[in-house]
Amino acid sequence: MKLWTIQNFNLYEKFKETKSFNADENYVWDDIIFQYKWMVEQMKKRIGLPTSEKIKYPIWAWCQWNGVKQKRPDLRYSAHLPKGTNGVLLELEVNDKSVLLSDFDDFNGVLNxxxxxxxxxxxxxxxxxxxxxxxxxxxxxxxxxxxxxxxxxxxxxxxxxxxxxxxxxxxxxxxxxGRKENQSIQATLWEVKWEQVISCKKFVAR
Structure with a gap:
């Protein structure tokens, strides 16, 4: 399965050395931690436990950013990262069984x-x-x-x-x-490994 994940450039630099990365729980906002923990339990139930007890939260990625005609995130748009942040768009090829797909817009309902x-x-x-x-x-x-x-x-x-x-x-x-062909589909996975990376696009968030 092809996915895209947007990450901070500093994380990418460290990723080149460590060859894997997972979510930093310090970046999970307190006011949505209940919903994130709910997603974690769904992942455990649907795709299995993380490979390490140290992994507490998922990595987020896109399977389909803006409908079937725009699966890859368009970096010309804002809100991918805070404005002015140096980031990377990593294109990944991952095993289907290691990914949990969900409707992005409906998940915003969960967050609310x-x-x-x-x-x-x-x-x-x-x-x-x-x-x-x-x-x-x-x-x-x-x-x-x-x-x-x-x-x-x-x-x-x-x-x-x-x-x-x-x-x-x-x-x-x-x-x-909304229309099914316009659906935005997000992906959650426990970690990203270097060998899963197909390409890397550097950008500055708008």
């Missing part, structure tokens, strides 16, 4: 602790039910709060997140989910 659905009607139904019980989105997100009701709806919320891995599902409503 949102309920993922195929239609707007399903989405509204979930949050309208919460409102009838006097519960709001912030109550679900606040894990210090606990009750049978909250735990029930949290379980439904977490179950909905697993749809990000179902990349072959039918699109019910394109106005809600």
């Amino acid at each position: 602790y949102g309920y993922l659905t195929d239609t707007e009607e399903e989405y509204d139904k979930f949050y309208n039910e919460l409102e009838r019980y006097g519960v709001c989105h912030e109550d679900l997100y606040n894990l210090d709060k606990s009750s049978n009701l909250l735990n029930h709806y949290r379980a439904k919320l977490y179950d909905s997140w697993e749809r990000i891995f179902d990349l072959e599902r039918d699109i019910v409503d394109e106005s809600w989910s």
Whole structure:
């Protein structure tokens, strides 16, 4: 499987010596650490454990950056790295079994602790039910709060997140989910090895 990962140039310089790299947990923001840990558990379940106990979080890469016609990330766009940062785009060839693919846009819903659905009607139904019980989105997100009701709806919320891995599902409503051919597909893997690198493109982030 061909993937692309964008990394800081300083990491790349070290990578040339170490011949492998994995994620630095110091760069995981505290406010999304729950969602990252959820992804880690999904990876363990779906592709197996990391090769070392020292590996805590995944490396992120692109399988399909912006639809089927633009799989490779376009470095002319901003937000790949902080503006002015020296970076590298590494093209990789990796074993399919070592990668977990997921829908990038849906994962943004996970990061926002949102309920993922195929239609707007399903989405509204979930949050309208919460409102009838006097519960709001912030109550679900606040894990210090606990009750049978909250735990029930949290379980439904977490179950909905697993749809990000179902990349072959039918699109019910394109106005809600977008067109399949425009799908952005991200990849997570435990580590990157030097022998997996096909090419390297240096750039300065815009």
